[in-house]
Amino acid sequence: MRFMTGINLVSLPIANLCIFSLPIFIALSVFSLARQPPTLRFSLTVASIFAFSFGVLALTMHDKHLPGIYTSAINGALYLYAALQIIRKTRPHNAVVWSMHGFCLLLASTLFIRAAILCAGWLSPGSALDAIGPELTAIVLFGNMLCLDALILCFPLLDFMDAQSRLSQATQEIIERSKIDVLTGAYNRSHMQSRLHHHVSRCSSSGETFSLILFDLDHFKAINDTYGHVIGDRVLAQVGSQVKSSLRRYDELFRFGGEEFLVILPDTDANHACDIAERLRQEIANLLFDGPNISEQFRITSSFGIASTTKATRSADILLQQTDAALYKAKAQGRNMVCV
Template sequence: MTLTMVVVYSFSTFAFLMLLCSAQACCHLIALWFNRQGYIELASLIFFASETLLTLLTMHTLSLSDPLFMLWTFFPIALLLATAGIFLPPWIILLMALGDNLLLFWYLLVVRHNQIAHMISPSELQSLLTFLCVSIYVSAAIGSFFAITSKKTIIQVDSAAKLEQDNLLLTNAYTALETAHTQLAAAHSTIQKQALTDGLTGLPNHRAVMIQLERELDRARRYGRPFSLLFFDADRFKHINDTYGHGVGDEVLRQIGERAGRILRGGDTLGRFGGEEFVLLLPEADADEARAVAERIRAIIADEPMGFAEVADSLNVTVSIGVATYPEDSYEGLDLLQQADQAMYMAKRLGRNQVRMAIEALWMSADLELMALLQQEEQREAEEREGVTPERIRENYTVKIICSLMALLERRDHAMGQHAYAVSDLSTSIAQALGLEQFQISRIGMAALLHDIGKVAIPDGLLQKSDRLTSQERGLLREHPELGAQILEASPFLHDLIPAVHHHHERWDGNGYPDRLAQEDIPLAARIIAVAEAYDAMVRDYPYQSSRAPTEALSELARCSGTQFDPTVVQTLSKVLAD
């Protein structure tokens, strides 16, 4: 016995048909609920399965097995599900549902009326007809509503899918935009860094140094703090390029930048200013501190030869350094650079591989040139003033220049200044004892004051060294007469003093320097200064030697008379000291 037969036997046919219609309505409601939740496939499956199952149960209950009826029942259901809310509007679905149910109603009451009438009583048939009518309209309404909700759900799903697709496109576009922005920012940063970085050394370039210079000067002005800068470049760099090639020259610049960078403090800025020139900005550093830093840079470059793959032997590379300080030397950045640049070129003129301060360059160049211009102007005006001769103006300016140079010498080494004054006094006394004219005596005294002016171009470490000098150091020290002559060439007032300064280390026997002159070929002023200097050097204390007694010094001069010194000048000094 089948389950349907059990149910039919348990209930009346009328009650069972009502139960089937109610179950169908519940299944439709369940399908409708799933449909509204967005589960369109599941809702359609429930709807189709309930229609099919309940139709089969109804047919079986009523003993209806007409194939035409089954085909008609399944076709509208399948069509309804296939087109629900997708291809057809809801009102067509409503008409299809009504048509389907009306045909079913017609089939049951007209075609199969007699068969059904034998199964149920007239009152049950009337009630069944009423219930079927209600079921038809309810099923049609539910089917129509199912179609409407299906269409809305599909539209919503389609909209959600399109929205998701659009959102994905927007996300991809935003990601691409972010990537492009990151790449653009990185490219901008790279370009900006390249615009402010020297490609050879990796140091800040000219533009970056100028920007940082103004920042540091603004900070120094705002807080009243000192600020210094160093301007330095490689000595004889053109010779290096011409001899060894530009590849070696580039490596020299890289190593100079690397070595100078070893001593940087936090906040210092080292940059390549152009060519072989470098600039070091030193915030919070006064002139003395800046000079100490400059000496360290000079030493760290000069003391360690540079090796290159292209060159068999190491190269001894040196730098000349100029130092300028705010506010002593200038208040403006460009002027500070110019002052340091002039000091650096002064260091080169005075022998290279040394440090020079801006104030020294001013004393030895700007002031001398200014004095020359003023002398020319006053000489012109002197012709209009009674009692003032060009010779007097020349003498006044010569004295001023010598005073400036002596101040420079004493600033460098106070003992050296005292030695110069003593040699000048002795030279003047010797010249007087030799019966020279007063003008000659005056010029010899001036030349004696400046006989060691070239030593301002010699590094302090060498001048103050207490140990025995090496051959290289002795060679460097022997350059001071030529350096002194170069300094005096800066002023036309001092040109007549150059021979005495240039040759005061020549020897009577011709074995001196720099030109190995002998006897009368040596200027008389130079011979006088040589004797006076030797005597004062022997009776004065130095870090590297103790002083001698005057008599012992005179004995040494007499011993060297005729070989190192002019015998006449030695005898004259002995007479002067005896008196």
């Protein structure tokens, strides 16, 4: 523009302000990657720099060195700011982020070097450094453009990696949700099978002892018949929530089917499992459920069956059969009890 139109307000001050917009856009892209809007302080600072720079460049545009010194120094400071924002607002452990940070620092360095070369030529006019100054600044600017191109290419790469990460997270969430029984919040039966086989395999290889609790809500069909299935679903949900909150963090609750629930108790023998089952039985018996009418409330009881692994345990199905037999024993003896 200088060669075509000469030095004027468009070819020097406004053109250099357009160059200032490059690191500003880099910083705005960092805000976008961090999913944060630009701060008011950032916007006011940018507006002030543009207004002040226009005045400085308009007054010094006919000088050989001052516009270049000023624009290089300000541009270097803006790229340095962008480098700091990249580390502050994105993931520092990401290799692409570190590359972007490095490119911004290189850009800032090359611009500060250009400012130093021009400043030396300005302080010593006619010197050898002043004579080769244009060649040196051209080399520095070439390196500057290479760094800028590499930096710009990092943004779509980082955006792609972020999209992949979010897709992976969403997929994992779907997988986790597929394991959950929506009504009770317990794991579903299909996940129960894989967890049972996992624990039986550990039992066979390392001798781990674990226990199963299978419990059933007594006369649950009568609740559905008397109060309706909506109330019955609320009972199941409330029981599931109560039992989950009462178990240890490493215990696992599953909805076995209908009104039956299964609990896997890792590193737990039969005696300890009986204590846990008895506590759960009492807690369920103490729950108060609302009927269709506000004034109508009722309670339920539950029956528990327990089985524990031994060194001879080789099959999850056999262990389940033992637990189921213990549950039917509790029902046969009058319900609302724990049997092994």
